[in-house]
Every structure is written in C-alpha cells, then in structure tokens.
Amino acid sequence: MIFFEARNVSKKYANHLALDKVSIEVPENGIFGLLGPNGAGKTSLIRIINQITAPDGGELYIQGKPLGPAHISQIGYLPEERGLYKKMKVGEQAMYLAQLKGVDKKTARKRLMEEFEKFEIDSWWNRKVEELSKGMQQKIQFIVTIIHKPKLLIFDEPFSGFDPINVNLLKAEILQLQQKGATIIFSTHNMASVEELCEHIALINASKKILDGKVAEIKNSYRTHTYALELEGMQKNIHEILPAGIEILEEEKENKRLKLKIRTQATDDSNDLLKLILPQAHLLSFQEVFPSMNDIFIQCVQQENANNGTSGGLS
Amino acid sequence: MNKTLLILKREYLTRVRKKSFIIMTFLGPLLMAGIMIVPVWLASLSDVTERRIAVLDETGWFAGKFESGDNLAFDYVYGDFEEEKQKVMLEQFDALLYIPRPELNIPVNAELFSKRQPAMSMRSYVRNVMKTEVENRKLLASGIDPEVIKSSKTSINIITIRLGEDGAESKSYTEVEVGLAIFSGILIYFFIFLFGSQVMRGVIEEKTSRIVEVIISSVKPFQLMMGKITGVALVGLTQFLLWVLLTAMLYSGFVLLFGPDKLGSSAEMMSPATGLLQDQQITESQLAGSNTGEIFEIIGSINFEVMIFSFLFYFVGGYLLYASLFAAIGSAVDNEADTQQFMLPVSAPLILGIVASNFVVNNPDGPVAFWLSIIPFTSPILMMVRIPFGVPLWELALSMTLLVAGFVFTTWLAAKIYRTGILMYGKKPSFKELLKWMRY
Numbered sequence: 001m002i003f004f005e006a007r008n009v010s011k012k013y014a015n016h017l018a019l020d021k022v023s024i025e026v027p028e029n030g031i032f033g034l035l036g037p038n039g040a041g042k043t044s045l046i047r048i049i050n051q052i053t054a055p056d057g058g059e060l061y062i063q064g065k066p067l068g069p070a071h072i073s074q075i076g077y078l079p080e081e082r083g084l085y086k087k088m089k090v091g092e093q094a095m096y097l098a099q100l101k102g103v104d105k106k107t108a109r110k111r112l113m114e115e116f117e118k119f120e121i122d123s124w125w126n127r128k129v130e131e132l133s134k135g136m137q138q139k140i141q142f143i144v145t146i147i148h149k150p151k152l153l154i155f156d157e158p159f160s161g162f163d164p165i166n167v168n169l170l171k172a173e174i175l176q177l178q179q180k181g182a183t184i185i186f187s188t189h190n191m192a193s194v195e196e197l198c199e200h201i202a203l204i205n206a207s208k209k210i211l212d213g214k215v216a217e218i219k220n221s222y223r224t225h226t227y228a229l230e231l232e233g234m235q236k237n238i239h240e241i242l243p244a245g246i247e248i249l250e251e252e253k254e255n256k257r258l259k260l261k262i263r264t265q266a267t268d269d270s271n272d273l274l275k276l277i278l279p280q281a282h283l284l285s286f287q288e289v290f291p292s293m294n295d296i297f298i299q300c301v302q303q304e305n306a307n308n309g310t311s312g313g314l315s
Numbered sequence: 316m317n318k319t320l321l322i323l324k325r326e327y328l329t330r331v332r333k334k335s336f337i338i339m340t341f342l343g344p345l346l347m348a349g350i351m352i353v354p355v356w357l358a359s360l361s362d363v364t365e366r367r368i369a370v371l372d373e374t375g376w377f378a379g380k381f382e383s384g385d386n387l388a389f390d391y392v393y394g395d396f397e398e399e400k401q402k403v404m405l406e407q408f409d410a411l412l413y414i415p416r417p418e419l420n421i422p423v424n425a426e427l428f429s430k431r432q433p434a435m436s437m438r439s440y441v442r443n444v445m446k447t448e449v450e451n452r453k454l455l456a457s458g459i460d461p462e463v464i465k466s467s468k469t470s471i472n473i474i475t476i477r478l479g480e481d482g483a484e485s486k487s488y489t490e491v492e493v494g495l496a497i498f499s500g501i502l503i504y505f506f507i508f509l510f511g512s513q514v515m516r517g518v519i520e521e522k523t524s525r526i527v528e529v530i531i532s533s534v535k536p537f538q539l540m541m542g543k544i545t546g547v548a549l550v551g552l553t554q555f556l557l558w559v560l561l562t563a564m565l566y567s568g569f570v571l572l573f574g575p576d577k578l579g580s581s582a583e584m585m586s587p588a589t590g591l592l593q594d595q596q597i598t599e600s601q602l603a604g605s606n607t608g609e610i611f612e613i614i615g616s617i618n619f620e621v622m623i624f625s626f627l628f629y630f631v632g633g634y635l636l637y638a639s640l641f642a643a644i645g646s647a648v649d650n651e652a653d654t655q656q657f658m659l660p661v662s663a664p665l666i667l668g669i670v671a672s673n674f675v676v677n678n679p680d681g682p683v684a685f686w687l688s689i690i691p692f693t694s695p696i697l698m699m700v701r702i703p704f705g706v707p708l709w710e711l712a713l714s715m716t717l718l719v720a721g722f723v724f725t726t727w728l729a730a731k732i733y734r735t736g737i738l739m740y741g742k743k744p745s746f747k748e749l750l751k752w753m754r755y
Binding site (some may be wrong): 096 | 316321322325329335483520521524525526529530531532533534535738751
C-alpha cells in the first residue's frame with residue numbers, strides 16, 4: 001500500500017530548476033530514505049510535501065487523495081534548519097507549537113507531560129529555552145514534531161546535533177513510531193543510519209531522481225561478487241589454489257590465520273570456490289561483501305555527474 | 316482555535332509580559348507628567364537669594380535708574396574703580412557694575428565684575444535699563460518726548476473665531492492647536508516606528524532562531540505575518556490606552572495636590588515651546604495676558620472625541636501600512652545590521668511627514684497639506700496635524716479610505732516578499748532580488 005506519492009514534481013526558482021519531474025512512492029508504515037548531496041533538491045521536495053511552497057508541476061497524493069490543507073495536521077516535520085523561541089519557556093512553547101498543529105489545549109498538555117516524562121525532561125517545563133543546551137533543545141524539538149500524532153513524519157537530518165547516546169534514543173523512538181503505524185520520510189547524509197533504518201530509498205542528484213527502490217534490492221543489484229573469508233592452517237600459497245579470474249583484494253596474515261577479500265566473476269559459483277579451498281585449510285568464516293549505501297551513493301552521484309558534465313552536484 | 320489568533324495571542328502575551336513594556340508603560344506618563352509638573356515645581360522654588368550689586372557710574376547718566384527689586388539690590392558707589400573691585404573680591408558685593416566714561420559721548424559699554432557667573436536675568440535687566448535710558452536721551456536730544464513714543468505703542472490682540480457650517484461661532488486658539496497638532500503627529504510617527512520595528516525584530520528573531528520553518532509547516536506564512544502584525548498592534552494600543560489612563564490619573568492627582576491655578580501657570584510655561592514655531596514674542600505676550608480660566612477654556616474647546624478617534628484610526632492604519640513593510644524587511648535579512656539599506660525607503664516618507672508638519676501648521680489648508688494628508692504614506696502624521704485646525708469631512712473620508720486601500724496593498728506586496736524571504740538564509744538580497752521574489 002502506498003501512503004504518499006509524488007508524481008513528476010517540478011519546482012523552478014528564478015534561474016534554476018530545483019526539482020525536475022521527481023516521482024517517489026512511500027509505502028505505508030515504512031521508513032523511506034530521501035538521499036542526495038547538498039543542494040540536490042531534497043529540502044525543496046520536503047517543503048513541497050509540507051505545503052510550505054507549491055510545486056510548479058506534478059501531483060502529490062496522500063493515501064490516494066490530492067495533497068491539501070487538511071493534511072497539514074497529519075504531517076509532522078522536523079526541519080534541518082530548526083530552532084525555538086529562545087526567550088520563551090519550554091512548556092509554554094511546546095503548548096503553542098502543539099496548538100498550531102491543531103491539538104487542543106487539554107490534550108496537548110496531557111501528551112506533552114507524558115513525553116516530557118519519557119524523555120526525562122519534565123523538570124524543564126518552566127525554564128527558558130536559552131538556558132538549555134543544544135541537545136536538550138533538540139529533544140524538545142523532536143517531541144513537538146510528533147505531539148499531534150501525525151501519520152506521516154518527515155525528518156530532515158534528524159541526528160545532527162545529538163550525541164551518540166541520544167542518537168540511539170532517537171532511533172529507538174523512530175522505530176517505535178513506525179510500529180505504532182506512522183510512515184516516515186527520512187532525509188540524511190548519514191548512510192549508516194540509512195542502512196540501519198530505511199527499507200526504501202530514493203536518491204536525488206542535481207534536481208533529478210537517479211535511483212530508488214528497496215535498500216536490499218539496490219544493494220543486490222550493485223553487488224560486486226566480493227567475498228571475505230577467514231582461514232586457518234593454510235598449507236599452500238593461496239595464489240596457487242585460486243583459479244584465474246579471481247582477484248585478491250586484501251590479504252592479511254596473523255599467526256596461523258589468513259584473512260582474505262576476493263572478487264570473483266559474476267558467473268562464478270561460490271560453492272565451486274569453496275570446494276577448492278576446503279581441502280587445504282580450515283574455514284572459519286565466509287561472507288559476501290555487499291557495497292555499503294555510502295559506496296553506492298558516491299558511485300551513483302559521480303557517475304551521474306560525469307554523464308551530465310556537472311561538477312560536484314552542487315546547484 | 317483559529318491559528319492566526321493563536322499566533323496573535325503569543326505575540327501579544329510575550330510582549331506585554333516583557334520588562335521593557337512594563338517600564339515603558341509607567342515611564343511614559345511620568346515623563347508626560349514631568350513636563351507639566353516640573354516647571355510648576357521650579358517656579359515654586361522662587362529665587363530668594365538677594366544679590367547686591369555695586370554701581371560705579373562714571374557717566375552719571377544712570378543715577379537712580381537701577382531700582383532694587385526682589386532679587387537685586389543696587390548700591391551706587393563713587394570710589395576708585397580698583398578699590399571697588401577689591402570689595403567684590405572680599406564679597407562685600409556680589410558684583411560690580413562699572414560704566415566707564417565713554418570715548419564718544421554716548422555710553423554703550425559696561426562691565427560687570429563678579430566672582431561667580433552672573434545670572435542671565437541680571438545681565439538682561441542691566442542691559443534693558445541702560446538701553447531705555449540711552450534711547451530716551453537720544454530721543455530728547457532730537458526733540459521728541461519719550462512719553463509720545465510710549466503712548467504710541469500698541470498691543471494688538473487678535474481673537475480668532477471659527478464659523479461652523481451652521482454659522483455658529485466658536486473661539487479657536489491657534490497656539491494650543493499647533494501644539495496639539497505637532498504633538499499628535501510626533502506621537503503617530505513615534506508609534507509607527509516603535510511598533511513597526513518591533514514587528515521587524517520579531518521576524519528577524521524567528522528567522523535567526525530558525526523556528527520559522529517549523530511554524531510555517533503548520534500555518535501559512537501570511538497567517539504568521541498577520542498574526543504578528545495584529546498582535547503587535549494590540550500591544551501598541553494597550554500601551555497607548557494605559558498611557559492615557561495613567562496620565563489622567565497623575566493629572567487628577569496633581570490637580571488635587573496643587574489646585575488648578577498652578578496647572579494654569581504650568582500650561583503657560585509650556586506654551587513658549589509651542590510658540591517657537593511661530594513668532595515667539597507674539598505668543599509670549601499673548602499668553603502673558605491670558606489667565607488660567609482661558610487656558611481651560613482652550614482645552615475645553617478642542618473636540619477630543621474626534622481627536623482620539625482619528626488618532627486611533629491613523630495609528631492603526633498607519634501602523635498596518637508600515638508594519639507589513641517592516642515585516643518584509645525583516646524577512647529579507649539575517650540580522651538587524653543588514654536592515655539599513657531597506658529601512659531608508661520605508662522611513663523616508665515618515666520623516667518627510669514630520670518635516671512637513673512644520674509647514675502644514677502654518678498653512679493647514681494649503682495644497683501641500685492637502686496632498687500629504689491624502690497620500691497614505693504620509694497621511695497618518697499629517698492628517699493628525701491638520702485635524703485640530705478642522706478638516707472637511709470629505710477630505711477625512713478620502714484620506715481614511717485611501718489609507719485602508721494603502722495598507723491592503725502594502726500587506727499584499729509585503730506578503731510576497733515575506734513568504735520567500737523567511738526561507739532564504741545566508742546572503743543579503745538586493746532590491747532587484749526582492750522584486751523577483753514578488754513574482755514567485
């Protein structure tokens with residue numbers, strides 16, 4: 001089931017095209033990664049989804065219905081450029097922002113109290129925002145983003161500004177929101193968190209979508225048939241055992257152990273390879289090495305830029 | 316609850332709870348009361364110290380002419396100049412007035428020796444006495460009796476009477492009206508700048524603290540802008556009404572304490588400031604002749620309902636016209652220092668209004684006054700300046716209608732800049748870029 005869909009969305013600013021017919025499909029109750037270099041158009045797309053700006057072309061749908069003002073209260077948005085009123089008290093401010101999202105006063109107070117307790121910040125209610133550290137402010141910002149229980153959550157670089165402990169807290173919180181039924185769009189440069197959290201991604205570069213799909217499938221299609229193996233008690237030289245066409249990328253000897261990284265031909269069968277190795281040594285581990293999302297990201301962007309003759313992907 | 320209302324509420328509450336608002340609220344009326352009370356208080360501290368002045372008149376022209384009064388006592392001395400000067404040093408006298416024998420036949424120079432700087436009043440008294448005496452002698456020498464000149468001096472008192480539409484006569488008092496006109500013009504100017512820049516600072520605050528994107532994902536930029544503008548407008552009105560209330564309370568408290576007589580004299584003391592705009596001497600001599608009752612009559616003759624209604628209308632209208640422009644400026648920049656280049660075109664018409672008000676009080680029905688009080692950018696100041704002199708109803712209606720049209724226009728224009736500007740960070744835009752934003 002598709003929760004959110006963008007079809008051929010375009011956005012033009014005075015003299016440059018921020019989005020060029022970008023289409024994405026975000027499955028319901030999934031975590032969707034929106035990736036791309038700086039200035040690729042991610043924030044433009046997110047702002048369009050939040051109805052902060054209007055697209056110049058294309059259509060947007062939430063659960064099959066055209067995106068409209070009624071959807072505002074169903075979307076929670078944590079922008080990359082975020083902040084709070086410094087002179088305002090924490091509780092008062094959270095109440096204000098919750099009410100702007102259409103939560104009534106009583107419910108807002110009740111929910112905020114619960115969340116404040118959960119994040120162990122209930123003692124801050126009457127303190128001014130400027131007295132808090134940046135990380136503390138980010139927690140409040142996060143709470144405010146989810147306080148109206150939105151069906152669609154959009155996080156733009158959510159982990160920037162958090163220490164590792166709070167990053168984990170936040171990740172757990174995001175996964176919990178997903179379990180409760182929310183659909184999450186997640187824009188980031190942090191590829192490790194993409195692999196950890198996202199099931200689907202779309203990669204945008206220079207205003208165009210250049211790649212999308214399931215993370216597992218993308219990784220599969222970018223596989224390089226590389227394997228990592230660890231052997232013990234190898235008698236012969238490994239170079240003599242392996243047939244021609246297999247490339248040894250890394251070789252590391254440690255006492256009796258031998259760690260290897262090899263690239264095979266696409267037609268090679270890993271079982272045949274093992275048959276050659278097993279009689280000679282004791283196999284400790286054998287694992288296919290998939291390219292990281294980071295590698296795929298860099299590879300795609302560089303390839304695309306080379307095709308377009310642009311440099312760096314910056315607009 | 317309506318979201319614009321929510322924004323309005325926040326803008327209003329955070330501002331009226333600020334210390335600076337509370338301080339301004341109490342300081343304003345105190346300053347106003349101070350302007351009225353301090354002169355009275357100072358006058359009540361009559362100068363009781365008597366100064367003794369020795370007069371060494373070598374010409375003999377001024378024998379018996381210097382008369383001792385409340386504060387000054389004159390003693391004619393006939394000793395040696397250096398000896399008499401020594402007496403001043405020993406503080407037997409406060410000052411020595413030395414009128415040397417003139418080189419030509421007429422004494423036009425005098426010297427006043429004292430250990431302390433002599434009071435202005437002392438100097439002017441001496442000068443007047445000498446001037447009168449020398450003039451009289453000159454007249455006599457030409458065969459004219461000074462009495463003839465004296466009796467030929469005339470004081471003209473013009474009472475201005477305004478004819479109403481129905482032919483009813485009402486006394487009008489130009490000096491008080493000029494004062495009131497200038498005062499309300501300046502007050503409007505001050506309010507527009509004060510609260511307009513509060514809007515601007517609020518927008519910059521939201522932009523630099525980066526909260527703006529969170530907010531406009533919940534409300535439209537236009538709602539945010541209008542919530543802020545109306546919220547600050549209510550702050551301004553609250554401040555104004557509190558000032559009126561507190562001033563009235565202070566005023567009535569003062570009347571109870573000193574009685575209305577003293578107030579009359581304080582009004583008299585204030586008037587020269589008003590008179591600076593016109594021929595000061597005439598105003599002074601006229602007011603010197605006026606009594607307390609007349610001042611109260613003047614204040615009574617002013618149509619305060621019209622004044623207060625128009626003040627509120629022109630304050631709100633003028634504020635709305637400018638506040639949206641201030642909001643647009645705030646949205647275009649990243650910090651307050653960058654506002655300068657955009658402030659100039661916005662504040663120029665306001666400053667023009669204040670400068671022109673001096674001409675308008677002299678000719679409140681002239682073409683300059685008419686046009687400037689009709690054009691929305693200057694009308695809030697200049698119509699307020701004209702109202703105490705009486706303005707035809709149709710002109711008032713036209714000016715008010717155009718002001719409403721004016722602020723609808725500027726708000727529409729500003730909203731276009733605003734919605735683009737609040738999401739732009741980093742670079743300071745040029746006027747050309749602002750024009751481009753309007754077309755997005």
